[in-house]
Amino acid sequence: MDKVETKAAYSCNGEVTVTRKRQDYLEWPEYFMAVAFLSAQRSKDPSSQVGACIVNQENKIVGIGYNGMPNGCDDDLMPWSRSAEDKLDTKYPYVCHAELNAIMNKNSADVKGCSMYVALFPCNECAKLIIQAGIKDVIYLSDKYHDSPEMTASRRLLNLAGVQYRQFKPKRSRIVLDFSAIDPSAMNGVSVSEEVHSS
Numbered sequence: 001m002d003k004v005e006t007k008a009a010y011s012c013n014g015e016v017t018v019t020r021k022r023q024d025y026l027e028w029p030e031y032f033m034a035v036a037f038l039s040a041q042r043s044k045d046p047s048s049q050v051g052a053c054i055v056n057q058e059n060k061i062v063g064i065g066y067n068g069m070p071n072g073c074d075d076d077l078m079p080w081s082r083s084a085e086d087k088l089d090t091k092y093p094y095v096c097h098a099e100l101n102a103i104m105n106k107n108s109a110d111v112k113g114c115s116m117y118v119a120l121f122p123c124n125e126c127a128k129l130i131i132q133a134g135i136k137d138v139i140y141l142s143d144k145y146h147d148s149p150e151m152t153a154s155r156r157l158l159n160l161a162g163v164q165y166r167q168f169k170p171k172r173s174r175i176v177l178d179f180s181a182i183d184p185s186a187m188n189g190v191s192v193s194e195e196v197h198s199s
């Protein structure tokens with residue numbers, strides 16, 4: 001149960017006004033998963049956008065990543081297809097998964113003992129990285145490739161290495177970001193349906 005903070009203020013007629021903290025604020029797990037999802041919006045991959053967020057034991061975010069081509073490899077020159085006659089013409093040999101990028105992007109000396117929030121259950125290659133980086137648990141939202149060899153191998157590795165994993169059960173299905181919430185008048189000239197395109 002959350003502690004309810006109360007603040008008493010006396011108005012001029014002597015009545016007590018009690019102000020309590022907001023109750024519908026984001027809890028930490030929802031917040032970290034939402035950061036992973038927001039990061040995924042940076043992905044150029046037309047078929048799969050995945051984000052990951054690494055959090056230390058003090059609930060501080062120490063790494064964020066999303067799936068994308070390696071640094072310096074032009075997104076416009078790389079293939080993004082899922083299938084092709086030649087595997088070299090698909091994205092798979094090249095793309096860096098969100099987990100890899102989150103670990104590589106860490107802003108702390110290491111991520112030992114940290115938790116990773118990630119939209120999709122990690123593949124076997126990412127499981128190797130998670131284990132070697134010392135991440136202690138993985139919180140994922142979707143496990144849609146559960147029966148694939150990659151995910152089966154991943155579970156085998158994580159189990160042997162003692163990395164915990166659990167599915168995130170969100171309390172709400174959507175979190176809406178509304179830029180106009182802070183100041184509707186600051187949004188003059190921006191239409192709600194306007195899309196912003198940039199690399």
Ligand SMILES: [Zn+2]
Nearest residue numbers: 097122123126
């Ligand atoms: Zn992966």
